[in-house]
Amino acid sequence: MRYMLQRAGWFLLTLWAAITLNFLLPRMMPGSPADAALAKLAQNGPVTEQTRKAVEAQLGVPDGNLLQQYLDYLHQVVTLDFGVSYAFYPEPVTGLVLQALPYTLILVGLVTIAAFVIGTLLGVLAAWKRGTWMDALPAVGGSFLGTFPYFWTALLLLFFLGYVGHLFPTFGAYSATTVPGFSWAFIEDALYHAALPATTMLVTSLGGWIIGMRNAMITTLGEDHVTFAEANGIPGRTVALKYAARNAILPNLTGFGMALGGVVGGSVLVEQVFGYPGIGFLLFNAVTGQDYPLMQAIFLMITVSVLVANLLVDIMYGILDPRTRR
Amino acid sequence: MASTPPPRPGLPGTLDHAAPLRRRTLLGGTALAAGLLASGCSLQITSKPDPTIGDDTLLIAGDKGTPTFTANFNPFNANARKAAAIVYEPLIWINPLDGTLVPWLAESWEQPDPQKIVLTLRSGATWHDGTPLTTGDVDYTFRMLKEHPANDTGGVWSRVDTVETTDSTIEITLLAPDSPALPVIGAMLIVPEHIWADVEDPSTWRNEEPVGSGPFQLGNFTSLQYTLDRYAGYWQADQIDVEHLVYPAASEEMDLVTKGYDWAYAYMSDVENTWMAANPHNRYWFPPGGIIGLHLNHDVAPFDDLDVRRGLSLALDGKQVGEVAAEGYMDEASQSGLLLPNQEDLLNPEIPDRGIIARDADAAIAAFEKAGFQHDGTTLRTADGEPFTFAITTANGYTDWLRAAQEVQRQLRGVGIEATIETPQPAAYEANLTSGDFAVAMGSSNGSDAFQGYSNLLWGEYYAPVGEASQNNRIRYRNDEVDQLIGDYRASVDEDEQARILQQLEKIFYDDLPVIALYYGGLWGLYNDGRFTGWPSAEDPYAPLQTYQSSPLRVLTRVRRVRNGGAS
Numbered sequence: 001m002r003y004m005l006q007r008a009g010w011f012l013l014t015l016w017a018a019i020t021l022n023f024l025l026p027r028m029m030p031g032s033p034a035d036a037a038l039a040k041l042a043q044n045g046p047v048t049e050q051t052r053k054a055v056e057a058q059l060g061v062p063d064g065n066l067l068q069q070y071l072d073y074l075h076q077v078v079t080l081d082f083g084v085s086y087a088f089y090p091e092p093v094t095g096l097v098l099q100a101l102p103y104t105l106i107l108v109g110l111v112t113i114a115a116f117v118i119g120t121l122l123g124v125l126a127a128w129k130r131g132t133w134m135d136a137l138p139a140v141g142g143s144f145l146g147t148f149p150y151f152w153t154a155l156l157l158l159f160f161l162g163y164v165g166h167l168f169p170t171f172g173a174y175s176a177t178t179v180p181g182f183s184w185a186f187i188e189d190a191l192y193h194a195a196l197p198a199t200t201m202l203v204t205s206l207g208g209w210i211i212g213m214r215n216a217m218i219t220t221l222g223e224d225h226v227t228f229a230e231a232n233g234i235p236g237r238t239v240a241l242k243y244a245a246r247n248a249i250l251p252n253l254t255g256f257g258m259a260l261g262g263v264v265g266g267s268v269l270v271e272q273v274f275g276y277p278g279i280g281f282l283l284f285n286a287v288t289g290q291d292y293p294l295m296q297a298i299f300l301m302i303t304v305s306v307l308v309a310n311l312l313v314d315i316m317y318g319i320l321d322p323r324t325r326r
Numbered sequence: 327m328a329s330t331p332p333p334r335p336g337l338p339g340t341l342d343h344a345a346p347l348r349r350r351t352l353l354g355g356t357a358l359a360a361g362l363l364a365s366g367c368s369l370q371i372t373s374k375p376d377p378t379i380g381d382d383t384l385l386i387a388g389d390k391g392t393p394t395f396t397a398n399f400n401p402f403n404a405n406a407r408k409a410a411a412i413v414y415e416p417l418i419w420i421n422p423l424d425g426t427l428v429p430w431l432a433e434s435w436e437q438p439d440p441q442k443i444v445l446t447l448r449s450g451a452t453w454h455d456g457t458p459l460t461t462g463d464v465d466y467t468f469r470m471l472k473e474h475p476a477n478d479t480g481g482v483w484s485r486v487d488t489v490e491t492t493d494s495t496i497e498i499t500l501l502a503p504d505s506p507a508l509p510v511i512g513a514m515l516i517v518p519e520h521i522w523a524d525v526e527d528p529s530t531w532r533n534e535e536p537v538g539s540g541p542f543q544l545g546n547f548t549s550l551q552y553t554l555d556r557y558a559g560y561w562q563a564d565q566i567d568v569e570h571l572v573y574p575a576a577s578e579e580m581d582l583v584t585k586g587y588d589w590a591y592a593y594m595s596d597v598e599n600t601w602m603a604a605n606p607h608n609r610y611w612f613p614p615g616g617i618i619g620l621h622l623n624h625d626v627a628p629f630d631d632l633d634v635r636r637g638l639s640l641a642l643d644g645k646q647v648g649e650v651a652a653e654g655y656m657d658e659a660s661q662s663g664l665l666l667p668n669q670e671d672l673l674n675p676e677i678p679d680r681g682i683i684a685r686d687a688d689a690a691i692a693a694f695e696k697a698g699f700q701h702d703g704t705t706l707r708t709a710d711g712e713p714f715t716f717a718i719t720t721a722n723g724y725t726d727w728l729r730a731a732q733e734v735q736r737q738l739r740g741v742g743i744e745a746t747i748e749t750p751q752p753a754a755y756e757a758n759l760t761s762g763d764f765a766v767a768m769g770s771s772n773g774s775d776a777f778q779g780y781s782n783l784l785w786g787e788y789y790a791p792v793g794e795a796s797q798n799n800r801i802r803y804r805n806d807e808v809d810q811l812i813g814d815y816r817a818s819v820d821e822d823e824q825a826r827i828l829q830q831l832e833k834i835f836y837d838d839l840p841v842i843a844l845y846y847g848g849l850w851g852l853y854n855d856g857r858f859t860g861w862p863s864a865e866d867p868y869a870p871l872q873t874y875q876s877s878p879l880r881v882l883t884r885v886r887r888v889r890n891g892g893a894s
Binding site: 029031032033035036037038039040041042046047049050051052053054055057058087088089090091131163166170171172174175176177179180246271275281285288290291 | 374382391393394398402403404405475476477478479480481484528532548550551558574575576578580581671692719750751752753755756757758760770782788795797798824827855
């Protein structure tokens with residue numbers, strides 16, 4: 001119990017620190033939201049004084065001192081109402097986030113889970129059959145693919161399968177003429193659009209899980225209790241899964257918890273490359289547009305989910321490994 | 327005063343300004359992919375148009391999704407869909423190439439004195455719901471902009487005092503003698519009173535189902551594509567041959583090349599081998615739209631010294647800078663501040679070589695020495711013996727400007743100057759220039775409205791000391807002679823006199839070097855003449871190929887379908 005309370009205390013302290021940093025960091029960027037909007041307009045030639053005035057009036061650029069802004073911000077955090085976006089003025093931040101979130105959760109979330117499950121199983125297999133081709137192929141292949149920067153993989157897939165081969169769509173989460181909704185036509189279309197981004201992320205993240213699991217597993221396989229189990233004539237598969245893998249999975253589980261927490265942040269580069277309307281793309285727009293409200297909302301969502309995921313992993317550790325409870 | 331006006335400098339009115347100069351090369355996946363293509367892959371990308379797009383439908387890359395569209399057709403809003411600018415129409419259409427004024431919703435106008443403008447409204451124009459467009463709507467638009475300054479992006483009410491209307495005329499009294507206010511007021515988009523008057527706050531209103539007066543009305547809207555359909559009741563409907571316009575959200579460079587676009591506006595690297603090679607009917611036209619140059623902060627020493635500015639100007643070869651920055655598509659800019667050849671007829675004949683200043687390293691060093699610098703054979707030193715160095719500020723991600731700055735840096739080494747380059751994020755660049763926190767910056771200036779170009783950049787009225795914000799006169803330039811000329815111009819409605827004043831301003835721009843002109847920023851028009859013809863060109867420059875602001879209004883009255891089945 002004391003362990004849980006201690007964890008919860010740390011959780012609250014980190015949460016406050018993160019929330020405060022979320023407030024401060026965007027404001028430390030040079031330039032104001034109006035400057036960002038005008039820089040965008042200036043792409044088309046010099047901007048005049050009158051335009052600046054109108055844009056400042058439109059955006060209602062933050063006034064009041066920093067403390068007042070901070071208090072307003074805390075109020076927003078508690079009420080989950082982040083006001084109106086600057087970069088997408090006059091859209092409300094909450095609406096923008098809710099629109100983008102499902103695409104990211106489904107794409108990045110499913111890929112993360114799939115990568116973890118497939119990678120961990122391949123890692124178990126590799127360690128169990130170490131020295132054979134079943135070890136060499138996933139281990140070498142995984143680390144080879146893992147060295148590909150994922151945006152580069154994304155560009156290659158997009159270029160060859162999308163633009164040259166015309167096999168896959170190159171933009172968006174669904175076709176321009178499909179109406180989003182719970183219809184089979186839409187789901188089919190959405191899956192078709194998700195194929196390339198999902199493949200990109202799966203291919204480049206698989207290696208880490210395989211290697212992690214394989215190495216932990218090999219260490220565990222050398223432990224006395226495994227040797228003892230094998231000596232007792234327990235079937236190989238049971239030894240691998242119940243005696244070795246269950247212990248070896250702990251580090252991978254931590255990684256998985258963190259990865260799940262990061263899912264809501266989306267994948268900025270993959271979403272950029274494929275024009276995927278998720279949180280990653282939204283975050284990119286928020287940062288380039290000096291959109292404080294939107295940045296705050298997204299960063300808050302990311303930090304809170306990473307922290308919650310951490311807390312859950314901590315608690316799970318407490319259950320799986322009695323030693324941490326002391 | 328003649329009621330049919332001769333060519334006259336124009337000023338862009340709505341949010342985006344008229345001279346698009348800088349191509350955007352922010353982190354964009356497809357842009358990177360395009361780079362991959364350019365960097366040695368010998369694969370040829372070809373266009374694969376959507377077969378469901380009919381002969382009467384023009385596919386236009388006029389609005390880029392981020393990555394999706396939100397329905398916002400409030401033409402005064404910074405984030406409005408780009409097509410909002412052609413759903414609504416201005417009183418006067420202004421050619422962003424040379425500032426020519428074309429009667430639009432106003433069929434004629436006159437300026438009885440420099441403080442008065444009288445416009446006559448065209449009869450027969452109607453809104454998309456069939457309601458006639460009247461001077462009442464014009465009057466309402468003025469009142470609405472006054473009540474909601476956030477919508478007054480052109481700054482109409484910084485110049486207008488009162489507006490009075492009759493059944494057919496609109497009489498505007500200006501705050502001061504201000505004849506150049508005409509294009510600002512002319513460019514204002516008119517909105518219908520019977521719809522907008524009931525809107526609670528026209529500055530935050532999204533106007534999702536716009537009712538305008540333009541040649542096209544909104545058809546389908548989805549978050550990835552919208553269409554505009556021809557409005558049969560349009561006042562010049564006989565000039566509109568295109569039935570539908572399609573604006574997809576996917577309009578990155580790679581999409582332009584592969585998806586069979588009829589019209590796009592984008593700087594495309596190596597255009598001959600990318601855009602042109604993708605389809606035999608693909609064409610491009612890149613006329614100048616502004617001047618890219620070194621903007622010097624005149625409140626920062628030694629750039630307040632004319633000899634230093636002259637030295638810099640003589641040390642640089644704008645032709646070569648343009649070659650490096652814009653792949654040779656754009657010419658060296660004239661130090662007269664004019665866009666040549668667009669504004670050839672305004673050029674002061676006394677300016678040598680049409681304002682082109684050739685590089686001359688010896689003369690440059692001589693100019694610097696006159697300013698107290700010493701050149702020891704390799705390094706240019708200030709009077710106290712320190713090597714002369716300064717930072718050139720350019721915005722991060724504007725790759726063409728960065729290449730230009732690097733070429734400037736290289737050429738300056740030829741006269742012993744070691745310049746550094748600073749690349750703040752675009753927002754920070756904007757903030758630095760506005761507050762005067764820079765010494766030398768890459769910047770764009772001038773444009774189709776020659777007078778507006780000089781007055782925005784040089785007028786003492788816009789001066790603010792370093793640390794205070796000035797959006798227009800960011801170079802902090804002060805010159806009594808210029809102020810006098812600007813005042814005289816504003817107080818004149820005599821075209822000959824105005825032309826003379828412009829020539830004097832050109833001469834000062836040439837002699838006093840407020841900015842060092844390097845090369846012309848281009849208007850990057852791409853089109854396909856397989857399914858539609860009548861596009862503007864160097865021979866018939868009736869409009870630029872801008873897909874934004876009011877330009878498409880004019881282009882779409884001239885574009886015709888190819889009916890003999892010659893599409894490819």
